[in-house]
Amino acid sequence: MQACTLIARAKINLYLEILGSRPDGYSEVAMVLQSIHLADRVQLKRRHHGIHLRCDHPEVPTDVNNLAYKAAELLQKECHSSAGVEIHIEKHIPVAAGLAGGSANAAAVLVGMNQLWGLGLTVGDLQSLASRLGSDIPFCVQGGTQLATGRGEILEPLADWEGIPLLLAKPRHLGVSTAWAYQAFRSLQEDSTSGSQPYDTVSSLPQVLVAFDRQDPQALANSLRNDLEKPVLATYTLVGELRSALRSAGALGSLMSGSGPTVFGIMPSLEQASQTRDTLRRQFQDVDFWVTQSAPTGILLEPDPQSLSLS
Ligand code: ATP
Secondary structure (H helix, E strand, O other): OOEEEEEEEEEEEEEEEEEEEOOOOOEEEEEEEEEEEEEEEEEEEEEOOOEEEEEOOOOOOOOOOOHHHHHHHHHHHHOOOOOEEEEEEEOOOOOOOOOOHHHHHHHHHHHHHHHHOOOOOOHHHHHHHHHHHOOOHHHHHHOOEEEEEOOOOEEEEOOOOOOOEEEEEEEOOOOOOHHHHHHHHHHHHHHHHOOOOOOOOOOOHHHHHHHHHHOOHHHHHHOOEEOOHHHHHHHOHHHHHHHHHHHHOOOOEEEEOOOOOOEEEEOOOHHHHHHHHHHHHHHOOOEEEEEEEEOOOOEEEOOOHHHHHHO
């Protein structure tokens, strides 16, 4: 294989509980992560040597600071390969939005290069490499719906629930750094508990799991939780306004995803999601909206057009 194209899907957090801080500086979390159809396209081509990366989004780095570049470099090192790769990222997932766009790109490079170079690595091998690059990347390799614990790298699949109708909203000119959001959460926590560990919270995770078992959208909407909302909403009031506007406009429930600033609403139907998007667009002119759905996988290899025409 000389080249391949991958669909790299974004994720939302249906649940994000921060349980405490860890000696390695990360937070101990319990999360329910869900792949969605909103996705970037990542094209890979074999090269004799070197890693070359291009991206059509001006704010995304194209050097070693790009997570996809780091993924290619790690595979090269681990597999003692001098072969190279050309990476082209077509961005559709907004950047620094709490939707794991960079992580999805890195996961696509791990999955795609494994195919391209015929490395024969298992999903487990790819996940352990992924966890060395970032906490959300193992999830992006696996995708679907997963309960994530530890710092987010320990995954347990939940029953697939494809096609949950969703409406996403992101303030156009606002990005939130994940590191800042966790730090701001810790500062708030220390102020209110004098730094006692672990954090004392009542979990609503069992309700989320029951909602998934029953595939009950209203039950899921009632049990949404994201501990990072508190610091982010306190700093960026528009995020809270969008979350409330989604509810008032007919969402069964709404929540900020990850470290934000994207918020999502669980909608009764795709038609209602489109209608609500049109209404809210008139109200919030500096906000981008996407109608999308939950997806059963994270990374998808796009069929090669040549092999399709031969079959
Ligand atoms: P997460 O939800 O995993 O915290 P995010 O969606 O909030 O991630 P990203 O879109 O992954 O954030 O981008 C965060 C930062 O990472 C960006 O500001 C950008 O400079 C850098 N970055 C590195 N590689 C990429 C990439 N391939 N795509 C987007 N951003 C990248």
